[in-house]
Amino acid sequence: MGGDGRVYTVTSAKGGVGKSTTAANLAAMFGASDRTAVVVDADLATPSLTSHLGSSATPSIHDVLADEADVLDAVVEHAGFDVLPGTPGAAAFAGVDIARLRPAVGTLREEYDVVVVDGGPGLSHDTLLPMELADRVLLATTPDEASVDAAATTAEVADRVDASVQGCVVTKVSDRDELQAVRQGLDVPIAAAIPRDSAVPRSQTLGKPVVLAAPSAPSAKAYWNLAGRQPDVGRE
Structure with missing residues (x-):
């Protein structure tokens, strides 16, 4: 393996806005486009990506950050x-150093x-470092005001640490009119609007990103639209 080593971080200060879903689907789309891809669960408090993909294993990122395992030994295939x-679990935090x-x-x-x-929710060193390490940052938000405000705050903080915010992914969209409120509250381009879709929780039950579990679903098609906006996705 080996390539350009492009790093994307998907983040927002608020939880429950589709960060893990977006990260998993982005990795799946890169993988389907002849790129070698790995997705990292850096939400150390509540590793929901791990749960969504059914990829819990030992060693894990917690062991890597506790200096008890090499990172490549903790990677599992999907x-x-x-x-x-x-x-x-709280016990996994023992000895963890985000640095x-x-x-x-x-x-x-x-x-x-x-x-x-x-990335994990909130704004702390644990969540800022993943943004600092990224070549491109994607914010995730739902259309509600609290989520948009959290994304806007995250964008401001990202700017302070010189992180490059490429755009936002708006999830759980019920009506395209909802996007206007996002545009008014968040000075970041909308990279994709993911419709509210029952195929997403079903795919998580299966332990697969929706682009693989239900490629014809509306949400999967919207994620592929996101892929089309990423310069590194697609066949040469």
């Missing part, structure tokens, strides 16, 4: 892409064409 999973994420992502850059980092 369907067309790899996963660096987390370990659920170790920097060399870990550096190693992954050398091994993969694309690294997708699923």
Whole structure:
């Protein structure tokens, strides 16, 4: 393996806005486009990406950040892409040092064409570092005001740490009119609007991103639209 080592971080200060879903689907689309891809569960408190993909394993990113495992030993294979999973539970935090994420992502850059980092909610050093390590940051938000405000705050903080915010992914969209409120509250281009779709939770039950589990679903088609906006996705 080995390539340009492009790093994407999907993040927002608010939880429940589709960060993990977006990160998983982005990694799946890179993998389906002849790129070697790995998705990293950097939500250390609540590793929902790991749960969505059914990829819980030992060692995990928590062991890597506790300096108890090498990062490549913690990577597991999925369907067309790899996963660096987390370990659920408070006990996993013992000895974890988020600073170790920097060399870990550096190693992954050398091994993969694309690294997708699923950032945790909130605004702390644990969530800022994944943004700092990224070549491109994608914000995730739902159309409601609280989520948009959180995304806007995240964008401001990203600017302060010189992180490059490429756009936002609006999830759980019931009506296209909802996007106008997002545009008014968030000075970041909308990279994709993902419709509210029952195929998404069903795909998570199956442990697969929706683009693989239900490729004809409206949400999957919208994620492929996101892929078309990423310069690194697609066949040469």
